[in-house]
Amino acid sequence: MSLTGQNLIAGQYSGDIEQGFTAFNAFTGEPMSTTFADATSSEVETAITRAHEAFCSYSQLDAPMRARFLRTIGEQILALGDELVEIASTETGLPHMRIQGERGRTVGQLGLFADLLESGEYQAVIDHADPAREPLPKPDTRLGYLPLGVVGVFAASNFPLAFSTAGGDTASALAAGCPVVMKAHAAHPGTSELVAKAITTAAQLCDIDAGVFSLIQGKNYAIASQIVKHPLIKAVGFTGSERVGMILQRQIWEREEPIPFYGELGSVNPQFLMPNKLASEGSELAQGLVASMMMGQGQFCTSPGIWVLVADDNYDAFTSVVAEEIKKQPAGVMLTPQMAAGFKQSVEARKAVAGVTLLAESEAGEGHQVQASVFETDLSTFIANESLQEEVFGTSALIVKCSDFNEVLQFSTLIKGNLTASIHALDTDLSQSKTLALSVAHKVGRLIYNQMPTGVEVCASMNHGGPFPASTDLRTTSVGSEAIKRFQRPICYQNMPNELLPSLLQG
Amino acid sequence: MSLTGQNLIAGQYSGDIEQGFTAFNAFTGEPMSTTFADATSSEVETAITRAHEAFCSYSQLDAPMRARFLRTIGEQILALGDELVEIASTETGLPHMRIQGERGRTVGQLGLFADLLESGEYQAVIDHADPAREPLPKPDTRLGYLPLGVVGVFAASNFPLAFSTAGGDTASALAAGCPVVMKAHAAHPGTSELVAKAITTAAQLCDIDAGVFSLIQGKNYAIASQIVKHPLIKAVGFTGSERVGMILQRQIWEREEPIPFYGELGSVNPQFLMPNKLASEGSELAQGLVASMMMGQGQFCTSPGIWVLVADDNYDAFTSVVAEEIKKQPAGVMLTPQMAAGFKQSVEARKAVAGVTLLAESEAGEGHQVQASVFETDLSTFIANESLQEEVFGTSALIVKCSDFNEVLQFSTLIKGNLTASIHALDTDLSQSKTLALSVAHKVGRLIYNQMPTGVEVCASMNHGGPFPASTDLRTTSVGSEAIKRFQRPICYQNMPNELLPSLLQG
Structure with a gap:
């Protein structure tokens, strides 16, 4: 079937393709032939x-x-x-x-x-x-x-x-x-x-x-x-x-x-990593979060954009696996040249925020390709910079390093609305998970336990929506x-x- | 229990009643004692x-x-x-x-x-x-x-x-x-x-x-x-x-x-009177509509404000019963002096619309009391005057006299949203009632058959709402x-x- 390039209005093709626009081949960044x-x-x-x-x-x-x-x-x-x-x-x-x-x-x-x-x-x-x-x-x-x-x-x-x-x-x-x-x-x-x-x-x-x-x-x-x-x-x-x-x-x-x-x-889909889970499965969590963020080149509404955890003894081991995983990722292409440009601009802006550090970046690619990245910050920097709550559409995440669990709870009360959040926990984290879940529930449309937010089941009990601005x-x-x-x-x-x-x- | 005149905020009374306001005794129109x-x-x-x-x-x-x-x-x-x-x-x-x-x-x-x-x-x-x-x-x-x-x-x-x-x-x-x-x-x-x-x-x-x-x-x-x-x-x-x-x-x-x-x-709650129903029960309809309009001194959201019917051989008999019924009604008091003033103003405005005639008014009362009224107009006047779609909050209704059933259908497509509408009909009106019901349904939150709109049942199957501006x-x-x-x-x-x-x- 060849494309007409026209509108299809109530069964009839119409429209002047001479005055029209073209789409881009996302893999090459070049305009396509149909107008x-x-x-x-x-x-x-x-x-x-x-x-x-x-x-x-x-x-x-x-x-x-x-x-x-x-x-x-x-x-x-x-x-x-x-x-x-x-x-x-x-x-x-x-x-x-x-x-x-x-x-x-x-x-x-x-x-x-x-x-x-x-x-x-x-x-x-x-x-x-x-x-x-x-x-x-x-x-x-x-x-x-x-x-x-x-x-x-x-x-x-x-x-x-x-x-x-x-x-x-x-x-x-x-x-x-x-x-x-x-x-x-x-x-x-x-x-x-x-x-x-x-x-x-x-x-x-x-x-x-x-x-x-x-x-x-x-x-x-x-x-x-x-x-x-x-x-x-x-x-x-x-x-x-x-x-x-x-x-x-x-x-x-x-x-x-x-x-x-x-x-x-938009949605940043916060991921809460509870202390005992981090201690026993920190490495798997790091791999899972990076893989989830990379899905669809980070262009999912439910991409995990913020990861929240207490900076305890297991923190450094976790971030070093994250860094390793990120560095392994190939450069990728985004849906449109404009989105790639917007993504690069957001990442550069994030690099310039005082108190935010770049943990790792993936391979650099060709001109129209983009690199994945993970940043780190602390709660007070996060609170002071509202831009850190904004979704970076693409493969970039921000780790919010909390000094204790009260800071995690504080984070959960001050975040804006989101489509989803996940709590990654063991049974031994249950009491804290419960407190956190009661608070986070009011900020999300879907609350997830021990699973990644990407992948939205199409069924009667699904909810894909959430408090504003989700x-x-x-x-x-x-x-x-x-x-x-x-x-x-x-x-x-x-x-x-x-x-x-x-x-x-x-x- | 004596009134404090204060706000009651989370269990505590507070507020300066010296700088306050008074309510009115609606029966006398005089201000009440508590500030x-x-x-x-x-x-x-x-x-x-x-x-x-x-x-x-x-x-x-x-x-x-x-x-x-x-x-x-x-x-x-x-x-x-x-x-x-x-x-x-x-x-x-x-x-x-x-x-x-x-x-x-x-x-x-x-x-x-x-x-x-x-x-x-x-x-x-x-x-x-x-x-x-x-x-x-x-x-x-x-x-x-x-x-x-x-x-x-x-x-x-x-x-x-x-x-x-x-x-x-x-x-x-x-x-x-x-x-x-x-x-x-x-x-x-x-x-x-x-x-x-x-x-x-x-x-x-x-x-x-x-x-x-x-x-x-x-x-x-x-x-x-x-x-x-x-x-x-x-x-x-x-x-x-x-x-x-x-x-x-x-x-x-x-x-x-x-x-x-x-x-x-607001809502004007159109009442559709089908020809065979009008022929056999016109007098009961006239009495029922006036009684419904008088309930709560016309201050119901569901008060029947517009009555639509074809001006056939039974029309004059119907309106003469309406006129008789209206003339019998005593003057009444409204919820507040402002509402009474607003009602009187709306009724006077209606009297001044070319193509709208006053069918009958009830007894005049004392200064703060109000009279009930029913007006008549034709479809073209109704279409030409958007103000006739506005609710007159109080005891006043407008009869829209249609030349044929097509005009009734036309009315049903051009009215704004309402809380309710009623179709008053006999079995022998069924085919026309069905056509009308399919059209009117998209304009109301509750569609009623052979009952008055006043009286809202509180139950699981009730809907009290409707298309804008209802x-x-x-x-x-x-x-x-x-x-x-x-x-x-x-x-x-x-x-x-x-x-x-x-x-x-x-x-």
Whole structure:
């Protein structure tokens, strides 16, 4: 399949690729051959209007039909075969095996929501009438859920499949009964076009209005504003930096009608190393943390960015293994040249902070490649420099060396919100672990024991979100079946005849 | 019990009543004798700081202990006896029987959340580990919920008990494990003081840190800003006008950390009268609608403010019964002199709109009393005048006369969000009712069939909320057991030993 470079709006290709942009081959740092269109304001308007038109029929589609649509999208993504893997890998610098795994996760997510829809979508809550109740009769009331309307989704750079075109936000919005207007990430437009084609084909096969999905290509920031400010957009999903996320959030706050904004922003995912664990397994911990940080070239939302421990007798042995491990790492490539430049700048800035020392760096590579690094600091330096709480997107971590366990607890009360934290401990650390867990729980969306934060399980009990700035709405998850709730809202039906009730609430 | 006129902050009375304000006897329109303190900024700071301190222990309190606290609050409210009924009635102009009913509902709501906590609080979702899974082992993940932190609550004018000091917002926040800083409504400060004392006594009896609840008295707007902007406030509940609600919402949007804002604002609660129902029961409908509109002197969030019907052969008979019924109504008193003045102004403004005619008015009363009224207009006038979509808080309704059913459907697509709508119909109207229901459902939080919107059942399947401007967060309800979810957020525990898990998730 050759790429058109165009937008795919309600089943129709459109856009002027002459005036467009190119993506980069992440491995070489060179621009790629296809030119992609920057969507115009009228194309965005068409996408949103067609999505709103499709909402009428799509929102009334029975849950099993929505399930069939989601499964068909998955089949069509698999049918793209190796071409998808090759383009996604070239555009992102992520190896084939990682892309294949991510494709599996993406299809699996679609299947998870299909399963949910087939199993009954939600738990019906029915309170029957009681005409004899005193002093007033009780009416029949039944709680159901309605889709919110057209959802705007902004794709993530770091998951070209699982958090992009047919990723978790799209899958959960479509599952809820909401059409999607997708702003593709400009770092992987080819991957996006292929997946958009799969969704469009699936809509056709399932006889669903093509307006249910549109792909908007572009590098022009005005497109993003237009989407989030549009009165027909009823919710927005976003995965990306705190800076860009908060620009969108502020634009949403200027709307006449407030709408939910699900921004998944930065996270440093603190790792707490308890004393007895450090004493008995310090070396394995060092290796595990470095390996976790290196995954996906450090470009995971859950990358372990801060490691907290008491500087006891085992501290030096631990840091010397960390240093050894880091030095062994090859230089790597990042998702885009801009990200590589941003990463290098953040690392240089960190080197310049008084009280922060560089523990070790990995091999230097070619110009567009980046080195991994681990820094060390103490708690008072950490407190004095708010920039040390900011996520360095890439392979860099900061060790916060505490003088005692009270400093560890102090750290846990002053950190900002995060997606995850891990406590690495032995049974003999239990009393301290318990105190720490009670405190850290209020700062994270997922609290982990003796496992690394990278690797997010897609299941009903997952929570991927967290207190600000990890996410803009800590009441919700962007991964797992609960993610559907972001795009639905409750409605109570009172005294309604069966004929006017959704099928789940009848009887 | 004599009133102190002071704030009640973490169990301590404080405040300078010399510089304070008075409430009005709603029946006479005259100021009452007690002077109430306008809280100072340092008193508000103390309330919030003490609430945050109490959060540490209160959030860890087992669910059955929180249930006991809620029930004890209910007992202490009942123990206030007739004094509460008398003060609340005098301050609001609502009759004793209504206040007694509302007291029952308030105590009932506390009991509903206590039942919920005793029955297990929430459905635990547990996905067990699968170490043998390929290609990667599945970790054990368990989904739980944490309270958000200190909640700021703004009391409503129109429900001095059920939506005020120990009302639904307070009950659901305390049930969730969140301390409450309550801004009393300046229209019923004496009622608020009595109920605050009941909560404080209950905390003492249950050995709970008194910081869990504070009552802030005042008329000074700076108090409200201070509460919603405070970094230790993690969610806000509000019931009141769209104007004041949106002032608070905008201040919340200026915070560094975004927090949930649950504003329940205005609603006109459209009533759709289907042709066959009108033909056979027009007279009963007319009487029912007027009676519903008169309840609580029209000061219900769910008061039926707009009545929509086709001007067929039965129209004139219907409106003549409406006119008769309205003329029979006595003049009434409103909650405050300001509200009466605001109501009169809105009614005069409506009289001045070209294309709107006054169908009938009730008896004129004394200076501080108000008259009920019903107006008529056609769809094109309604469309041309956005002010006709605004709630007139009080006993006034607007009939929108449609030329045919298509105009009724058109109305249903162009109205803003509402808390409720009712469809009044016969079986023979079913096909049209179904079309209408599908459209109206997207505009309301509760859709009612053949019943009046006033009277909100407190149960698990209730939804009291709705698309903007009915509420600022349509994903939530302020009435019923689901209201607790507004003050909790999910957390995933991964691979945690039993000792570090909340009791519901152990095993």
